[in-house]
Amino acid sequence: MNYSQSVLNGDRLLLARLLTQVENDSPESRAALIELFPHTGKAHLIGVTGAPGTGKSSLVNQLALHFRKIQNKRVAIIAVDPSSPFTGGAVLGDRVRMRDLSGDTGVFIRSMATRGSLGGLAQSTANMSQVFDAAGFDIVIIETVGAGQSEVDVARLAHTTLVVEAPGLGDDIQAIKAGILEVADILVINKSDRPGVENTEKALKSMLDLAHPTERVFQHHGQLMRTSAPKQDSPSAPMWIPPIVRTVATEGKGIAELAESIAGHVAHLTQSGDWAVRDRARLEVELDALIRETLVNRFRENVPQKQVDDALERIIQRELSPWEAVKSLMNGGYK
Amino acid sequence: MNYSQSVLNGDRLLLARLLTQVENDSPESRAALIELFPHTGKAHLIGVTGAPGTGKSSLVNQLALHFRKIQNKRVAIIAVDPSSPFTGGAVLGDRVRMRDLSGDTGVFIRSMATRGSLGGLAQSTANMSQVFDAAGFDIVIIETVGAGQSEVDVARLAHTTLVVEAPGLGDDIQAIKAGILEVADILVINKSDRPGVENTEKALKSMLDLAHPTERVFQHHGQLMRTSAPKQDSPSAPMWIPPIVRTVATEGKGIAELAESIAGHVAHLTQSGDWAVRDRARLEVELDALIRETLVNRFRENVPQKQVDDALERIIQRELSPWEAVKSLMNGGYK
Numbered sequence: 001m002n003y004s005q006s007v008l009n010g011d012r013l014l015l016a017r018l019l020t021q022v023e024n025d026s027p028e029s030r031a032a033l034i035e036l037f038p039h040t041g042k043a044h045l046i047g048v049t050g051a052p053g054t055g056k057s058s059l060v061n062q063l064a065l066h067f068r069k070i071q072n073k074r075v076a077i078i079a080v081d082p083s084s085p086f087t088g089g090a091v092l093g094d095r096v097r098m099r100d101l102s103g104d105t106g107v108f109i110r111s112m113a114t115r116g117s118l119g120g121l122a123q124s125t126a127n128m129s130q131v132f133d134a135a136g137f138d139i140v141i142i143e144t145v146g147a148g149q150s151e152v153d154v155a156r157l158a159h160t161t162l163v164v165e166a167p168g169l170g171d172d173i174q175a176i177k178a179g180i181l182e183v184a185d186i187l188v189i190n191k192s193d194r195p196g197v198e199n200t201e202k203a204l205k206s207m208l209d210l211a212h213p214t215e216r217v218f219q220h221h222g223q224l225m226r227t228s229a230p231k232q233d234s235p236s237a238p239m240w241i242p243p244i245v246r247t248v249a250t251e252g253k254g255i256a257e258l259a260e261s262i263a264g265h266v267a268h269l270t271q272s273g274d275w276a277v278r279d280r281a282r283l284e285v286e287l288d289a290l291i292r293e294t295l296v297n298r299f300r301e302n303v304p305q306k307q308v309d310d311a312l313e314r315i316i317q318r319e320l321s322p323w324e325a326v327k328s329l330m331n332g333g334y335k
Numbered sequence: 336m337n338y339s340q341s342v343l344n345g346d347r348l349l350l351a352r353l354l355t356q357v358e359n360d361s362p363e364s365r366a367a368l369i370e371l372f373p374h375t376g377k378a379h380l381i382g383v384t385g386a387p388g389t390g391k392s393s394l395v396n397q398l399a400l401h402f403r404k405i406q407n408k409r410v411a412i413i414a415v416d417p418s419s420p421f422t423g424g425a426v427l428g429d430r431v432r433m434r435d436l437s438g439d440t441g442v443f444i445r446s447m448a449t450r451g452s453l454g455g456l457a458q459s460t461a462n463m464s465q466v467f468d469a470a471g472f473d474i475v476i477i478e479t480v481g482a483g484q485s486e487v488d489v490a491r492l493a494h495t496t497l498v499v500e501a502p503g504l505g506d507d508i509q510a511i512k513a514g515i516l517e518v519a520d521i522l523v524i525n526k527s528d529r530p531g532v533e534n535t536e537k538a539l540k541s542m543l544d545l546a547h548p549t550e551r552v553f554q555h556h557g558q559l560m561r562t563s564a565p566k567q568d569s570p571s572a573p574m575w576i577p578p579i580v581r582t583v584a585t586e587g588k589g590i591a592e593l594a595e596s597i598a599g600h601v602a603h604l605t606q607s608g609d610w611a612v613r614d615r616a617r618l619e620v621e622l623d624a625l626i627r628e629t630l631v632n633r634f635r636e637n638v639p640q641k642q643v644d645d646a647l648e649r650i651i652q653r654e655l656s657p658w659e660a661v662k663s664l665m666n667g668g669y670k
Contacts, residue, residue, distance in 0.1 A: 030658055033656065033658065034656040034658050034659060037653060037656035037657070038653045038654075038656075040653065041653055051386070051387075052386075053504070279651065280647070280651055283647065283650050283651055283657065284647055286657050287643070287646065287647055287650060287657050287660060287661070290657050290658065290660075290661045291631075291634065291643075291661055291664065292627060292630075292631055294661050294662075294665060295627075295630040295631065295634055296626070296627055296630065298665070299626060299630055308622070308626075311622065312615070312618065312619055312622055315618050315622060316614065316615055316618055318372060318373045318375065318376055319373075321368065321369040321372035321373075322372070322618065322621050322622050322625050323365055323368065323369050323625065324369060325622060325625075326622070326625045326626055326629050327629075329626065330629060330633070
């Protein structure tokens with residue numbers, strides 16, 4: 001079946017089928033990805049991340065509605081769902097979202113369970129983005145839950161990364177945010193009608209000050225995006241200081257302001273040349289991942305599984321260290 | 336410097352230095368790991384994971400004190416700290432912990448920032464565990480924060496995995512727990528003097544029932560560990576149903592009960608043969624990671640960086656898909 005031509009022609013059913021193929025990493029999906037690749041590079045990839053309880057999914061939903069209805073953009077959502085396949089969280093999530101967005105061919109929502117390796121997940125997400133990009137979606141929103149590496153991976157994939165926070169999620173939630181702040185382009189305080197919103201904003205601001213000390217701004221001849229527009233009269237790029245936007249997604253409050261901040265970030269990326277920089281970084285990560293995967297597949301073809309099993313047995317008996325085992329596997333069986 | 340002999344002799348200073356070498360993945364550390372490996376395989380590896388705000392670190396602290404003072408065990412703690420190096424979270428964490436545990440040569444605490452790749456982090460943690468194991472620590476506690484893959488990686492590394500929860504951390508925190516429950520051997524409700532503890536326990540119990548349906552228990556001829564001891568008269572192993580233990584770590588409450596549950600899990604692992612199964616699984620993951628790393632290093636030695644750079648440039652121009660690029664890199668430059 002020729003997926004790529006159908007997807008380019010806007011066939012929604014075959015798009016859905018191809019996404020499943022991509023998730024399963026089938027040979028058909030690889031062939032389609034090669035054919036679709038020349039048609040990519042146009043979509044704006046937006047990563048949205050934040051802890052559970054921040055109302056991230058509602059926010060993504062509202063944002064997609066805004067892009068669709070106000071800006072007339074075609075929007076795809078990839079929801080990387082931490083619920084196991086077992087609990088059916090991914091399916092349920094889709095159903096809840098669909099109440100607002102279903103029936104609109106300019107919106108496509110896809111959930112993905114986080115089974116398999118993280119590397120595999122990042123790869124699947126990257127591939128799905130490419131499919132949506134080639135299929136003519138203007139905006140691809142990638143939504144993830146989690147802490148640490150997965151955020152960094154999303155940031156690598158996205159042009160714009162939103163980190164969602166909410167008041168009253170616990171005192172030391174800030175600890176985990178320190179690492180996340182470094183990948184945030186825009187900070188969102190959702191559920192901002194809740195008590196404690198001032199404290200949350202204050203905490204985020206002081207962390208931002210730590211992460212973006214003013215001296216660095218001056219050194220770069222840049223200006224705070226929150227106070228005035230960046231100048232391009234200096235060869236060094238202006239710095240982007242993540243703005244803090246308050247929203248109440250369930251009531252649609254602050255969504256227009258958030259969309260404006262996102263547009264501001266796109267303008268910044270384009271003017272500073274960072275759009276191309278991020279595009280390059282993303283493709284570099286992808287190339288690297290593919291190289292690794294291909295190397296492992298080659299190894300498996302060349303070294304009999306029995307040799308690996310025997311080595312493992314000797315490691316378990318503590319006769320051989322893992323390092324020594326790898327050395328002998330490479331020299332003996334791998335050419 | 337011969338680290339391994341000094342570490343085997345109980346030299347604390349060289350142990351600390353070797354751990355730094357291991358974190359930096361230096362050639363010296365690799366040599367030492369090969370020499371230390373035959374001395375590993377004795378320690379009980381305990382993984383402790385949970386969201387920020389659950390008081391996980393205090394719990395680990397109290398647990399270590401209990402193992403040390405009541406059971407006279409030598410205890411090592413590897414705290415995988417999600418704070419960035421920038422904020423100094425890892426250092427601060429150490430200082431806070433040290434008030435209770437410092438000056439005791441039977442306790443060793445090591446923080447590790449989660450920089451670098453997740454694969455690299457898992458590898459460093461595995462290597463550090465081996466160093467502590469060889470150095471004669473009876474128990475190695477590996478503490479992580481985060482959601483998703485990092486928990487699974489800890490579970491793979493540990494013989495016993497504790498998942499820490501706390502009352503009142505937000506409504507939909509349960510969503511993220513669904514995946515985590517599948518790797519939990521023991522569930523801890525810390526801060527159990529807080530309101531809402533009954534609801535938390537009820538939610539955990541119903542999720543446990545979903546994850547461990549009674550039919551499966553009967554099919555395995557096993558018995559609920561919470562109601563009676565497992566029988567070994569059937570060839571199929573008894574099932575372990577994760578017990579739920581309430582603690583208030585800051586007051587030392589429930590720590591003895593938790594230690595008892597951990598001892599129960601060790602007994603289960605030994606009787607069922609699962610100890611060996613987990614040992615094997617851990618070493619298999621480690622061998623696999625080492626093979627991958629070595630393959631990549633070989634590729635880098637064999638394929639000039641310029642070829643990779645040129646391929647990336649063509650990918651960025653959308654002249655070549657990543658898949659096609661890898662194929663040509665492998666065929667042209669890699670022998």
